[in-house]
Amino acid sequence: MLKLGITGGIGAGKTVVASFLKAMEIPVYVADDEAKKLTSSSPVIKTKLIQLFGEKIFANNIFDKALLASLIFNNKENLNLVNSIIHPEVLSDFNKWVQKHNDKPLIAMESAILFESGFDKNMDLIVAVTAPLEERIERIRKRNQSTREEILERISNQFPENEKCSKSDFVIYNDNDKAIIPQIECILQKISALAK
Numbered sequence: 001m002l003k004l005g006i007t008g009g010i011g012a013g014k015t016v017v018a019s020f021l022k023a024m025e026i027p028v029y030v031a032d033d034e035a036k037k038l039t040s041s042s043p044v045i046k047t048k049l050i051q052l053f054g055e056k057i058f059a060n061n062i063f064d065k066a067l068l069a070s071l072i073f074n075n076k077e078n079l080n081l082v083n084s085i086i087h088p089e090v091l092s093d094f095n096k097w098v099q100k101h102n103d104k105p106l107i108a109m110e111s112a113i114l115f116e117s118g119f120d121k122n123m124d125l126i127v128a129v130t131a132p133l134e135e136r137i138e139r140i141r142k143r144n145q146s147t148r149e150e151i152l153e154r155i156s157n158q159f160p161e162n163e164k165c166s167k168s169d170f171v172i173y174n175d176n177d178k179a180i181i182p183q184i185e186c187i188l189q190k191i192s193a194l195a196k
Contacts, residue, residue, distance in 0.1 A: 002106050007114035008129035009161045011136030013174035018110040027101045031111035035090050048085040087117045128168035
């Protein structure tokens with residue numbers, strides 16, 4: 001079994017690539033979604049977040065997502081502490097998920113923070129999805145009505161796109177110029193050849 005990491009900055013098109021792989025019956029673990037679920041449901045994460053921020057983070061036994069966001073926004077120390085709690089639990093959950101799919105020749109993990117989290121070390125191959133900045137901004141604006149300033153702030157807090165690309169085995173250009181599906185198919189053919 002080969003493990004493929006899918007990463008890219010916000011608005012680059014990771015989800016499009018992941019959706020295509022799912023349509024081809026390649027299992028995809030969406031790390032960002034699973035991290036959100038685990039933050040609400042994992043007793044380990046709950047205990048550690050309460051130790052860090054107090055009972056208020058789970059007032060009435062309900063995870064206060066907005067409070068956590070305010071505590072880590074523009075606070076690198078808190079962000080790093082929260083990541084050090086959540087990332088190991090996500091990785092543990094991913095490893096259990098891998099066991100359930102161990103009959104598959106190829107599985108994938110989609111993660112915006114594949115490199116930042118260290119998840120890349122658990123992948124055999126990595127594909128970065130990239131797109132021009134203005135296209136990314138436009139996609140995000142359509143999706144969640146953020147202002148340009150808010151989007152640029154989020155982008156500036158992510159690992160630089162060119163570094164993601166240089167650290168990856170494959171790059172998909174999602175720029176409305178090159179068709180995305182042939183690029184994915186070409187990468188899958190190369191991966192298939194490696195798996196033999």
